Amino acid sequence: xxxxxxxxxxxxxxxxxxxxxxxxxxxxxxxxxxxxxxxxxxxxxxxxxxxxxxxxxxxxxxxxxxxxxxxxxxxxxxxxxxxxxxxxxxxxxxxxxxxxxxxxxxxxxxxxx
Amino acid sequence: xxxxxxxxxxxxxxxxxxxxxxxxxxxxxxxxxxxxxxxxxxxxxxxxxxxxxxxxxxxxxxxxxxxxxxxxxxxxxxxxxxxxxxxxxxxxxxxxxxxxxxxxxxxxxxxxx
Numbered sequence: 204x205x206x207x208x209x210x211x212x213x214x215x216x217x218x219x220x221x222x223x224x225x226x227x228x229x230x231x232x233x234x235x236x237x238x239x240x241x242x243x244x245x246x247x248x249x250x251x252x253x254x255x256x257x258x259x260x261x262x263x264x265x266x267x268x269x270x271x272x273x274x275x276x277x278x279x280x281x282x283x284x285x286x287x288x289x290x291x292x293x294x295x296x297x298x299x300x301x302x303x304x305x306x307x308x309x310x311x312x313x314x315x316x
Numbered sequence: 317x318x319x320x321x322x323x324x325x326x327x328x329x330x331x332x333x334x335x336x337x338x339x340x341x342x343x344x345x346x347x348x349x350x351x352x353x354x355x356x357x358x359x360x361x362x363x364x365x366x367x368x369x370x371x372x373x374x375x376x377x378x379x380x381x382x383x384x385x386x387x388x389x390x391x392x393x394x395x396x397x398x399x400x401x402x403x404x405x406x407x408x409x410x411x412x413x414x415x416x417x418x419x420x421x422x423x424x425x426x427x428x429x
């Protein structure tokens with residue numbers, strides 16, 4: 204199995220609080236992605252990274268920020284959590300630019316109450 | 317407006333029979349297509365891909381067919397096994413860059429013993 208872990212796996216938080224999700228990899232892969240999965244929408248890209256300190260926005264980036272200060276960690280921060288951010292969040296890593304060799308983490312289920 | 321559609325939210329098939337999962341897209345610029353499989357409480361895993369230079373790609377029991385003129389692709393699983401029960405996502409991109417893949421909403425396949 205690819206070395207990718209997400210933490211926490213489950214979190215309940217209150218509206219208006221900041222939340223940080225962590226994605227950690229041991230594969231030394233260059234590309235890292237954060238997605239959210241919601242019923243009826245599949246996976247939607249929030250942010251991605253193509254190297255240390257190199258990040259860019261995805262389709263649904265509003266309300267989220269990311270940081271990648273070292274190769275192995277990609278952090279996703281909800282600056283002020285809202286109920287619409289209740290979702291399952293997946294991190295993915297890839298050594299190449301495409302997704303055919305991407306590995307996904309097990310997901311973080313976030314509930315904002 | 318969804319660019320990648322999977323109009324069947326769910327599908328049930330008897331073990332040993334063929335499963336056919338469909339995916340339609342609206343963007344004629346899409347040239348790269350992926351299928352991902354997802355079990356409950358796990359991250360998606362890559363299954364099979366196809367690019368527009370081909371109309372068929374086969375990998376064991378899994379075959380993907382692409383009809384560019386109809387903007388339609390399908391995943392065939394023959395024979396279906398109970399372990400194939402999962403949610404299947406198709407994804408499409410114009411340039412095979414990971415950050416540009418658009419995912420469909422998924423189809424839940426149940427293979428009945």
